[in-house]
Amino acid sequence: MKASQLPIKNLMRRPGRTAAMILLSALLALSVFGGSVVVRSLQSGLNSLEARLGADIIVLPAEAESKVSFKNLLLQGTAGAYYMDASALDRVREVEGVEIAAPQTFLASLKADCCSIKVQVIGVDPESDYVVKPWIEQSYARELGDMDLVVGCLVTADVGEIMRVYDQRCHVVARLARTGTGLDTAVYCTMDTMKALLAAAEAKGVSHKITSDGRERISAIYVKVRDGYDVDAVNSKLNGHVRKATAVRTRSMITGVSDSLAGISRTIALLVGVVWVMALAILLVAFAMMIHERRREFAVLRLLGTSRRGLSRLILSETALCSLLGGLAGIAAAAAVVFPFTTLIESRLGLPYLTPHAGAVLALAAGTLAATLVIGALAGGWAAYRLSRTDPGTTLREGA
C-alpha cells in the first residue's frame, strides 16, 4: 500500500467517525453559504429597488396613505386602487425644480375562474415615463400598442399568450427581468389600454369612483427633481401646491426598507457566527478525541520511521478530505434549499430579494469551501501539533 493511500484507507476503516466529521463540516458550509446567499440576495434586492425606482419623489392621492403603507407601495406592487384628478399632474409640473413628472394609473384585476390570478395593472404614459419604460425596453424594444401587456417575471403568462383582464383580451408581448420586489407581480400597459380596462371594470360593476374616461384620473406621479434643487424643498413645495395629494420622498421609503434589511442581515450574520464558533469548537474536540483514540496507532507509525512532518501530513490529509466532502455536501444542501424557494423566502421576509448572478454565487461557494477547508486544517493542525509533542515510546509503554 502506498503512503498516499493511507488517509483514504483510515477514513474508510471507520465510516461512522468519518461521517460525523463530514457532517460537521457540511453544517459549517451549509450555514455559511446559505446565510451568505440570503444576505447577498437582500442587498441585491435593495440595489435593484433603488435602480428601478428612479424617481426622487412620488405624489399620491391623500387617501392612498390610509389604503396602503408606503413601504408596501414599493415592495408589494402598489397594491390597491386610489385615484386623483389628472389636473394634479399640471400642478406638479408648475412647481419649480420639477424636471420630469410621469403619471401612472393603477388597477387591480379581478380573480376570475380556476387558474386566473388577481394582478395589479399599471398604466404608464409612454411619452413622459422614465421609471418603467427603460426597464420595459430591456425586454421589448418596440412601442406598446393598444391592449398590449408587459408582465412582471412572477406572472406566469407566456409571451404571445392572451390574458383576460375584466373580460378584455390583452396580448402579452414581453416579460420583464426580475427585480426582487413587488413590481415583479404587476403587469404594465399604456394609458390608452388602461382607459379601456377601467371602462371594462366599470361595465362589470367594479366601481373605482372614477369617470369613464381613464385619462382624467391617475394614481401616482413620479417626480424627478432638476439638478441643483434641494429634493426636500421641492417635496415641501409639492405638498403645499398640489391639493388632496401627498408628496413622499422615495429616499425615506427606501430607508425604512434598508433598516429592516440591515436588521435581518445582522441576525443572519450572528446566527452564522454562532454556528461557526460551535462547529469549530466541536471539530477541535472531535479531532482531539480522535487523536487520543488513535495515539498508539500514530506511535507505531512514528516508531516504524514516519517523520513528525509525515504524521502531520497524514492527519491534515484526513481532515482536508473530510472538510472537502463536507463542504461540497453543505453547499449542495444549502443550494437545494435556498434557490428553489426564492419566491417563498422573498414573500416571507417581505423585503426585496434578488438572487445574485451565477458568477457571484460561484464565488460565494468557492469562498465557503475555502473557509471550511481552513477551519478543518486549523482543527487538524492543532491536533497534529499536540501529537508531535508526545513521545511515541512513552505512549506505547503506557499501554492504554
Place this chain on the structure above:
Amino acid sequence: MKEFSIPACVTLALALLIAVGSQTFLGPCVHDDGSFGACHWAGRMLMGVGALLAAQSLLALFARDHGRRAGLSLAMAPTALLGILTPGTIISLCGMATMRCRALMRPAMILLCVLALMAALTGWWIERRKAR
C-alpha cells in the same frame, strides 16, 4: 436474508413525506371561498405518487433476495420521475409565482422526488452489486 436496506428506508420516509405533505403543510393553494384550481389536482396526483413510492419501498424492504430488491429499486425511479414532472409540467399550477402551489408545493415536491430518485438509484446500484 435479514439485511436492512437503508436506501429503501430513506425512500419510504421521503414517499410518506410526499404523500402526507402534498395534502397538508406542503399542499396546494387554499382559496378563501372554498374553490380550487388545477394545483389541487396536482396535489392529489402527488399524493398518489407518494403512496405508490411508499408501497414500492415497503416491497423492497421486505424482499428476500438482492435481485428482487434491485428490480424494485429501479422501478421506483420512474415513479419519482413522475413526481418531479407532475407539478407544473403534467398538471398546470396557478398563474402567479408567488402563490403557494408555485412558491412552496412545486419546489418542495420536486426536491423530495429528486432525493427519492437518488435514493432509489443508489439502492439499485447497491443491491445489484450484492446480487452479483
